[in-house]
Amino acid sequence: xxxxxxxxxxxxxxxxxxxxxxxxxxxxxxxxxxxxxxxxxxxxxxxxxxxxxxxxxxxxxxxxxxxxxxxxxxxxxxxxxxxxxxxxxxxxxxxxxxxxxxxxxxxxxxxxxxxxxxxxxxxxxxxxxxxxxxxxxxxxxxxxxxxxxxxxxxxxxxxxxxxxxxxxxxxxxxxxxxxxxxxxxxxxxxxxxxxxxxxxxxxxxxxxxxxxxxxxxxxxxxxxxxxxxxxxxxxxxxxxxxxxxxxxxxxxxxxxxxxxxxxxxxxxxxxxxxxxxxxxxxxxxxxxxxxxxxxxxxxxxxxxxxxxxxxxxxxxxxxxxxxxxxxxxxxxxxxxxxxxxxxxxxxxxxxxxxxxxxxxxxxxxxxxxxxxxx
Numbered sequence: 001x002x003x004x005x006x007x008x009x010x011x012x013x014x015x016x017x018x019x020x021x022x023x024x025x026x027x028x029x030x031x032x033x034x035x036x037x038x039x040x041x042x043x044x045x046x047x048x049x050x051x052x053x054x055x056x057x058x059x060x061x062x063x064x065x066x067x068x069x070x071x072x073x074x075x076x077x078x079x080x081x082x083x084x085x086x087x088x089x090x091x092x093x094x095x096x097x098x099x100x101x102x103x104x105x106x107x108x109x110x111x112x113x114x115x116x117x118x119x120x121x122x123x124x125x126x127x128x129x130x131x132x133x134x135x136x137x138x139x140x141x142x143x144x145x146x147x148x149x150x151x152x153x154x155x156x157x158x159x160x161x162x163x164x165x166x167x168x169x170x171x172x173x174x175x176x177x178x179x180x181x182x183x184x185x186x187x188x189x190x191x192x193x194x195x196x197x198x199x200x201x202x203x204x205x206x207x208x209x210x211x212x213x214x215x216x217x218x219x220x221x222x223x224x225x226x227x228x229x230x231x232x233x234x235x236x237x238x239x240x241x242x243x244x245x246x247x248x249x250x251x252x253x254x255x256x257x258x259x260x261x262x263x264x265x266x267x268x269x270x271x272x273x274x275x276x277x278x279x280x281x282x283x284x285x286x287x288x289x290x291x292x293x294x295x296x297x298x299x300x301x302x303x304x305x306x307x308x309x310x311x312x313x314x315x316x317x318x319x320x321x322x323x324x325x326x327x328x329x330x331x332x333x334x335x336x337x338x339x340x341x342x343x344x345x346x347x348x349x350x351x352x353x354x355x356x357x358x359x360x361x362x363x364x365x366x367x368x369x370x371x372x373x374x
Contacts, residue, residue, distance in 0.1 A: 004032040006069075007191040008054060008159055013063030015049050015215075023049050025215040027063070031159075034189040036182065038202040041212035042238075047195045050212075051161050054193065055084045068158055082159040083152035087167045089144040091136040097123070097147055098132040104155045122150045125184065142173045149181070153188065160185075162194045166201070178204050199239050203227065211235050227284075229352055236282035236354065243288060243326050245281040246356065249273050257353060263320045264299035266345075270353035278356040285315065285329035287350035290342040298345035302326060304337045318342060 008031035015024040024046040031037045039047035052058040054065055056077030065072055072080050091100050098119055105115045123129050126146040136144055145165060152160055166174045166181075182205045185192050196202055202209050203223045210220040211234075219231040230236035237244060245266065251258030257270045259279060268281050289295075290302075302318035305325070309332075316328040316336045326344060330336045 004034065006030045007033040007035070007067065008193065009064075009066040009069075010050070010054070011064050011066075013050070013053065013060045013065065015046070015053065015058065016061045023215050024053075024060075027212075027215075027217055029210055029217065029220065031191055031193060033191055036185050036192045036194065036205060036207045038194045038196060038206040038209045039212060040196060040199065040202045040209050042197055044214075045212040046215040047212050048163055051084075051163055051193060051195050054159070055082060055161050056080050081157050082161055083155055083157040084161040084163065085145075085148050085152045085165045087164045089136070089148045091144060091147060091151075093136050095135070096132065097128065097134050097136070097139070100136070100147055101151045101154055103151065108155075118154055122154045125153075125187070126150045127180070140173075141169050142177055145169065145177060146180075149184070153184075153190070157190065159191045159193060162192060164196055165194075167196075167198075174201070175204075181205065203239075211238065213238075230282055230354065233280050233282075233354055233356065236280070236352065241285050241327060241329075243283045243285060245283070247279065247281075249275055249277045249279055251275075256348070258297070259353075261300070262322050263324075264301070265297075266300060266351075267297035267348060268346075268351045268353040269348045273353065273355075280354045280356050282352045282354060283346050283350065285327040287346060288326065288328045289345050289347065290316075290318075290328055290337055291345065292340075292342060294343050295345040298343065300344040302342055302344055304339050304342060307336060307338055318344070 010027055010029045013024055013027045014022070016022050027050060039050060041047045049058060053060050056075060060073065067080060067082060092103070101122060102115050102119045105118065123131065126149060128143060128146055128150070139147065166177050169177060178201055194205065206223055208220060208222055209226050211218045211226065213234050219226060219235045226235065226239055230239065233244060236242045245261050247259040247261035249257055250260040250265065252273060252275065255269050255271055257268050257273050259266050259268060259281060266281065273279065300320065302320050305317045305319050308315040308317065312332050314330050314332055314336045318326050318328065318337065320326060328336060
């Protein structure tokens with residue numbers, strides 16, 4: 001992506017309400033031309049506020065936002081070459097589908113012949129050709145959402161902003177619309193900035209995902225980067241399921257790091273770690289290995305609690321001596337532990353070693369203690 005033109009540049013942006021409610025904190029993101037970027041996070045993390053600042057419905061407290069190299073903070077929403085699609089379709093109920101889609105072009109006083117051609121082409125693109133004379137009340141939820149998208153795209157914006165547009169749809173229709181929206185974005189090569197709290201949706205649709213937590217950008221990367229190489233404990237636990245082990249570095253040999261946990265000792269790969277540093281290790285359930293005999297470098301014993309059948313997936317839940325649960329996942333037909341005692345381990349490349357923020361807190365407390373003593 002780095003060789004592409006930057007279409008949206010958010011640099012050092014903060015948003016503070018009422019002087020104390022710091023919703024977005026020093027946010028910097030570059031979104032590339034033709035990219036599908038998703039802002040992902042739980043409610044209240046600042047993702048929708050960020051989208052609204054790009055759209056012009058909110059103003060940053062500090063920092064800058066540029067679209068195609070132009071600073072847009074002083075532009076009104078209608079002056080920005082961006083359009084927004086909301087979860088509520090916001091269609092005009094008294095207008096036909098044709099008139100709903102044509103509304104922006106009519107405001108711009110576009111010639112009638114051009115309006116007809118562009119509306120017809122856009123409805124064909126969203127697979128609603130032949131629906132021109134219908135009214136919103138005659139359409140399904142998925143069809144209404146396509147009309148809203150067509151209405152936003154017909155003005156040919158440089159950037160399309162989408163605020164959880166599929167949230168009101170049922171699961172089957174939402175999955176169908178995810179694929180259609182991705183197909184549409186690739187065909188038009190328009191920059192999409194998409195807001196959702198649905199992790200699977202983000203993984204399915206995005207070129208890159210920006211994960212936000214309490215107003216802070218935790219990590220930005222491809223879906224593979226985010227899932228396979230989480231940069232923090234929050235990302236590891238927020239995206240999909242993971243087994244998280246926390247402990248202290250007790251040995252370093254090259255890039256092999258030994259970590260002592262409450263329940264045993266394990267090994268993982270990593271660099272830039274120090275002896276006695278507090279760390280976390282993330283291992284996805286499908287990457288968790290087990291053996292009925294001890295494995296070199298690992299001393300974690302566990303007892304099988306139960307096996308869960310989830311269609312094409314089998315899950316085993318095992319209990320550590322401290323009571324914590326660990327999940328092991330396999331495709332149906334593969335072997336999985338059913339009872340008794342097992343030894344847990346993993347291939348070093350399948351575990352992600354993470355610096356723990358607890359270490360920062362620990363160091364700060366330690367420094368304060370020594371300062372007060374001296």
